[in-house]
Amino acid sequence: xxxxxxxxxxxxxxxxxxxxxxxxxxxxxxxxxxxxxxxxxxxxxxxxxxxxxxxxxxxxxxxxxxxxxxxxxxxxxxxxxxxxxxxxxxxxxxxxxxxxxxxxxxxxxxxxxxxxxxxxxxxxxxxxxxxxxxxxxxxxxxxxxxxxxxxxxxxxxxxxxxxxxxxxxxxxxxxxxxxxxxxxxxxxxxxxxxxxxxxxxxxxxxxxxxxxxxxxxxxxxxxxxxxxxxxxxxxxxxxxxxxxxxxxxxxxxxxxxxxxxxxxxxxxxxxxxxxxxxxxxxxxxxxxxxxxxxxxxxxxxxxxxxxxxxxxxxxxxxxxxxxxxxxxxxxxxxxxxxxxxxxxxxxxxxxxxxxxxxxxxxxxxxxxxxxxxxxxxxxxxxxxxxxxxxxxxxxxxxxxxxxxxxxxxxxxxxxxxxxxxxxxxxxxxxxxxxxxxxxxxxxxxxxxxxxxxxxxxxxxxxxxxxxxxxxxxxxxxxxxxxxxxxxxxxxxxxxxxxxxxxxx
Amino acid sequence: xxxxxxxxxxxxxxxxxxxxxxxxxxxxxxxxxxxxxxxxxxxxxxxxxxxxxxxxxxxxxxxxxxxxxxxxxxxxxxxxxxxxxxxxxxxxxxxxxxxxxxxxxxxxxxxxxxxxxxxxxxxxxxxxxxxxxxxxxxxxxxxxxxxxxxxxxxxxxxxxxxxxxxxxxxxxxxxxxxxxxxxxxxxxxxxxxxxxxxxxxxxxxxxxxxxxxxxxxxx
Numbered sequence: 001x002x003x004x005x006x007x008x009x010x011x012x013x014x015x016x017x018x019x020x021x022x023x024x025x026x027x028x029x030x031x032x033x034x035x036x037x038x039x040x041x042x043x044x045x046x047x048x049x050x051x052x053x054x055x056x057x058x059x060x061x062x063x064x065x066x067x068x069x070x071x072x073x074x075x076x077x078x079x080x081x082x083x084x085x086x087x088x089x090x091x092x093x094x095x096x097x098x099x100x101x102x103x104x105x106x107x108x109x110x111x112x113x114x115x116x117x118x119x120x121x122x123x124x125x126x127x128x129x130x131x132x133x134x135x136x137x138x139x140x141x142x143x144x145x146x147x148x149x150x151x152x153x154x155x156x157x158x159x160x161x162x163x164x165x166x167x168x169x170x171x172x173x174x175x176x177x178x179x180x181x182x183x184x185x186x187x188x189x190x191x192x193x194x195x196x197x198x199x200x201x202x203x204x205x206x207x208x209x210x211x212x213x214x215x216x217x218x219x220x221x222x223x224x225x226x227x228x229x230x231x232x233x234x235x236x237x238x239x240x241x242x243x244x245x246x247x248x249x250x251x252x253x254x255x256x257x258x259x260x261x262x263x264x265x266x267x268x269x270x271x272x273x274x275x276x277x278x279x280x281x282x283x284x285x286x287x288x289x290x291x292x293x294x295x296x297x298x299x300x301x302x303x304x305x306x307x308x309x310x311x312x313x314x315x316x317x318x319x320x321x322x323x324x325x326x327x328x329x330x331x332x333x334x335x336x337x338x339x340x341x342x343x344x345x346x347x348x349x350x351x352x353x354x355x356x357x358x359x360x361x362x363x364x365x366x367x368x369x370x371x372x373x374x375x376x377x378x379x380x381x382x383x384x385x386x387x388x389x390x391x392x393x394x395x396x397x398x399x400x401x402x403x404x405x406x407x408x409x410x411x412x413x414x415x416x417x418x419x420x421x422x423x424x425x426x427x428x429x430x431x432x433x434x435x436x437x438x439x440x441x442x443x444x445x446x447x448x449x450x451x452x453x454x455x456x457x458x459x460x461x462x463x464x465x466x467x468x469x470x471x472x473x474x475x476x477x478x479x480x481x482x483x484x485x486x487x488x489x490x491x492x493x494x495x496x497x498x499x500x501x502x503x504x
Numbered sequence: 505x506x507x508x509x510x511x512x513x514x515x516x517x518x519x520x521x522x523x524x525x526x527x528x529x530x531x532x533x534x535x536x537x538x539x540x541x542x543x544x545x546x547x548x549x550x551x552x553x554x555x556x557x558x559x560x561x562x563x564x565x566x567x568x569x570x571x572x573x574x575x576x577x578x579x580x581x582x583x584x585x586x587x588x589x590x591x592x593x594x595x596x597x598x599x600x601x602x603x604x605x606x607x608x609x610x611x612x613x614x615x616x617x618x619x620x621x622x623x624x625x626x627x628x629x630x631x632x633x634x635x636x637x638x639x640x641x642x643x644x645x646x647x648x649x650x651x652x653x654x655x656x657x658x659x660x661x662x663x664x665x666x667x668x669x670x671x672x673x674x675x676x677x678x679x680x681x682x683x684x685x686x687x688x689x690x691x692x693x694x695x696x697x698x699x700x701x702x703x704x705x706x707x708x709x710x711x712x713x714x715x716x717x718x719x720x721x722x723x
Contacts, residue, residue, distance in 0.1 A: 277637075278588040278603045384587060388709045400611065400710040404669075477552055477667075480707065503668040 007113050015118050016107040023103045023125030023134070024096065026379060031092040031135040033386040035398045035406075038482075040137040041433025044091040047072050048439055051083035056233055058240045060247035066230050067178040068094065068139050084440070095141035099134035102145045106338060109152065110307040115352060119345035119368060123286065124338055127375040128382035129270070129393050133331045139180040144335040146176045147183075151190040151314050157219075158194050158210055166215035170222030177223075178230040181251040186335065189317035197309045199301070254327055261326040267319060267333055269392075276390040283378055285371055286344055293343030296350065308346050315339020329395050344371070389483045398433055399480035405460070405489060406437045408477070412458060412491065413441075415498050426450030426461030431487055434460065459490040466490065530565040533628045533688070533720045538599035540635075540684040552666050554640065555678040561688045566627035566720060574618045574699065574719035581616045583609040583712075591616065599686070599716045601636040611710035613643065613670050616717070617700045623650050624721045625695050629661070632686035632715035633703065640679050641712070643670045643704040646689055648696035659696070662689045670704060686716070 036044060042062075047069050050056045056066050072094040076082075081090050107121035124130050133140050150172035157165040176183040195201045229235065231244040273282030294316060297309045319336040322328065348371075351364030385391040387400045413421045420443040425431055428448045438444045447453045450465035455473055459466055463478070463486050470476070474490035481487050491499075579591040589607035594616055598605050609616070626648055633641045643665040649658040663675025680687055699719050703712045 275603060278606065278608060381587075385709075388711070390709065401705065401707070475552070483708075500667070500674070503674065 007115055007118075009113055012113040012118065016121065019107060019118060019121045019125050020100060020103045023121075023131075024100055026126070026131045027096045027099050027135040030131050030383060030386075031089045031096060033383055035387060035400065035403050036088055036091075036433045036436060037136070037138075037394075037397050038432035040091070041398075041436035043068065043137055044086070044088075045436050045439060047091060048083050048086055048436075051076065051086070055236075057237075058231060058233075058243050060243040061250055064139050064180045065178040065244075066233070067175060068142055070230070071142060091137045092135050095133070095137060096135050098141040098145045099130070102134075102141065102148065102338065105145065105148055105152075106341070109148070112304075112307075114349075116308060116342070116345045116349045119348055120338075120341040122372050123341040123344055123375055126372055126379060127283070127286070127337065127341070128379040129330065129333060130337050131379045132382060132393050133334050136331065138331055140331040140334045143176065143179045143182075143186075144338065146172055146179060147186045147190070147314075147335050148311070148338065150176050150186070151193065151310065154190050155194050155197075155310050157215070158198070161210050161212070161215050163215045163218045166219040167222045170219035171226060173219075174223040174226035174230075177227065181247050182332070184248070185318060185321050186314075189314050189321065192317045193310050193314035196313050197306055255325045257326040260328060262328040264323050266328045267323050267330075267336075270330055270333065274392070276392070279381065279385060279388075279390050281378070281381070281392050283375065286375060287340065289344035289347045289371065290340040291343070293345070293347035297343060297346055305346070308342050311342045312339045312346070315342075330393055331395075396482050399482055401480035402433075405434075405479035405487065408479075408489065408491075409438070409458065411502075412495060412499055415495065415502060421458060422456035423458045423460065424453045424456040426453030426459065426466055431460055431462075431481060455490075455492075457492050457495055460487055462486075463488050529568055531568050531570070533564045533566050533570060533630075535561075535630045535686070535688055535718065536599075537686070538601070538632075538635075538684050553664065553678045555680040559680075561685060562690050564628040564688065564690050564720075567722060570627055570720050570722055572718040573620055573624055573721050573723060574717055577621060578619045579616055579717075580619070581607075581609060582614045586610075594618070594714045594717050597716070599632050599684075601632070601634050601684075601715050606634055606713045606715045609712040609714070611705060611712075613702060613704040614712040615700050615702045616714050617652075617654075617698055618717055618719060619652075620697050620699065620719060620721070620723075622723055623695055623697045624719075624723045625693050626691040626699065626719055626721040627693055628688055628720040629691050629699060629701075630686050630688045630716075630718040630720070631701060632684075632717075633682050633706070634713035634715060635682045635684050635686070637708060638681055639706045639708045640681050641703040641706045642679075643675075643702060644677075644679075644687075645670060645672055645675065645702040646691075647672075647700045647702075648691060648694045648698070649700070650695070650697050652698055654698070654700055657696075659694045661691045661694060662687075665704075670702060672702065691719075691721075 046056070046063070050069050050073055056069055058066060072091065075094050075097060076090065103121055103125055106124055107117050110117050150169060153165065153169040153172055157169050173187060176186060200206065227244070228241065231240050232238050233240060271283045271287045273280070273284050294312055297305060297312050300309065315336040316339055322332050348364060348368050352361050382391055382393055387394065387397050409421070409423070421441070423438065423441065423444045424447060425434060425444065426447045427450045430446050435446070450461040451467060453459055453461055453466055455467070455470055459470055459474065466488055470490045474492050475496045477489045477491065479487050479489055574595050575597055577595050579594045581591050586607045586609055591607055593605060593607045595618060629646055644662065645660060645665060646662040647654060647658050647660050651657050660673065662677050663673065664677040664679045665672065665675045668674040699717065701714065701717060705712060
């Protein structure tokens with residue numbers, strides 16, 4: 001039988017708040033540690049356009065749902081930031097706020113004063129992957145929060161199928177879809193988790209009640225209303241509605257890899273110990289505990305552990321599905337990481353129960369502190385190697401050397417601020433995240449065919465693809481973009497000489 | 505691997521005696537190389553003024569009896585608490601590049617400094633940053649001085665900072681790829697007690713590494 005150790009209410013709230021504060025501190029600190037990933041920069045550019053024009057154009061081929069941008073827009077309005085003031089740090093704010101919500105949900109969502117929730121929140125607050133992607137301008141932090149809200153409301157509905165609860169689930173499910181197309185995986189996972197934790201999962205009479213017309217109609221009605229609202233840009237462009245369906249065809253195709261395919265063991269290997277060029281990575285104690293916790297919860301049928309079983313089975317189902325899909329990126333693990341934290345905390349809590357001797361409980365308490373400390377040290381290491389190719393939690397992140405190119409352009413502009421620097425960028429990928437950093441420069445042009453790039457003041461493009469005639473009028477520098485991707489930066493000779501005079 | 509080292513040593517000894525015969529009191533500085541060991545995917549290296557990969561090392565003539573006077577000498581650094589390795593690795597005589605042989609300094613412009621304990625005549629300096637991956641280090645600058653703080657009497661013997669981004673002056677030397685042969689630099693008999701080696705990240709990441717620094721001179 002699961003009997004959780006009791007904890008004083010005030011102490012519970014105080015520790016919970018402290019854990020959330022620590023998690024926020026790490027994420028805010030993290031937001032400024034690394035230059036934008038190309039995916040973040042593309043999304044930041046879309047946000048900047050939305051803030052400038054008030055319009056968001058959904059693209060089913062290359063964009064995710066609009067909720068991240070609208071949420072970010074509202075958040076920036078509240079904090080008084082306009083498009084001109086957008087920075088690397090404040091575009092990541094929306095993910096930090098979503099992380100705060102997620103931490104709150106982990107610590108206080110079970111509505112019980114239970115150390116399992118606090119330990120899970122502490123592990124999630126301090127661990128490297130949640131810290132990095134809790135301050136990363138991709139959909140994942142918001143998506144993880146909405147996923148757990150949808151999970152808990154669906155579970156509530158299953159317990160007591162009222163129209164109000166059905167409507168709440170419709171709301172969060174629609175928000176999940178309006179954030180990212182992978183919502184399909186999460187809706188499947190939350191359904192599996194909710195059914196599996198039932199005492200009689202396949203009791204057809206129970207299913208009949210849950211599938212009755214009235215509450216299901218309410219859920220679908222709310223879902224459709226929210227879907228239409230977001231995918232028509234607040235009822236202003238109904239053409240985007242069909243695009244929102246086309247996206248599923250595109251993302252089904254993308255799931256096969258499109259250059260991002262990895263082995264089935266990729267996600268497990270993220271957390272397993274390894275040394276890369278002297279830097280030691282790994283979260284073996286945490287992952288082993290999570291594995292034990294999952295086993296204990298799988299065998300546990302106690303009502304009091306229902307919340308944890310639900311949370312863990314949801315994330316584990318996502319983990320299995322994402323492992324089976326060839327397309328893999330580390331941030332897709334964020335929701336599953338919540339479940340790992342719950343499972344590890346549950347395993348630890350078994351040693352803290354009052355029936356154990358004081359020595360067992362004391363030892364277990366020390367293990368809790370040590371594991372939290374180990375996770376925090378891993379986060380510190382991931383922060384130290386913030387954008388290093390050796391950091392296993394990152395994926396094709398922009399090289400720190402890229403910031404030198406951004407600085408070089410700023411320095412060249414400063415040589416003669418009155419004359420606008422004319423910049424040509426060649427190549428079909430536009431050297432992202434460069435367009436984000438050059439967004440306020442009116443004299444920047446992009447040429448998909450690098451061979452056609454004109455010889456302006458500064459010419460940037462892939463190595464060996466820009467016109468060879470540049471060597472007669474420009475000098476060349478090389479700047480790293482990502483691992484194995486280098487950009488040529490040709491600078492007009494007179495401009496370079498003038499710049500070098502400022503360095504003498 | 506041992507056979508390779510022995511062969512290299514034998515070849516080096518032969519070369520030394522041949523040069524000594526031709527130059528009377530002087531002999532070519534002979535550097536012992538660790539075995540080559542490349543792992544991982546090579547990262548494309550593009551730097552302005554990159555030296556040809558096959559460029560021969562210079563032949564530096566020095567008086568007979570010139571030895572590595574940096575061996576086991578104290579090393580200090582702009583990064584007092586390196587996250588990987590120890591500063592002493594830079595003068596411990598081990599030139600292999602795997603884990604346990606290099607010290608990793610923080611990002612940005614960093615230096616290590618070898619204290620030769622007294623003012624010495626330096627004929628050549630050989631250095632290895634990290635050579636298990638094909639990469640080049642940025643803004644490699646080598647200075648010698650009698651001033652521990654490098655404020656006065658500083659002589660720069662190597663500088664490949666083409667844009668003066670380090671703020672130590674524009675350098676005309678070429679960037680080069682790291683190999684097991686390191687980089688041998690002619691110090692032209694400069695006198696000094698301290699040898700300082702700068703770098704500012706590399707073409708693979710923003711960190712700075714040092715495997716070994718050898719200072720060939722006489723006290």
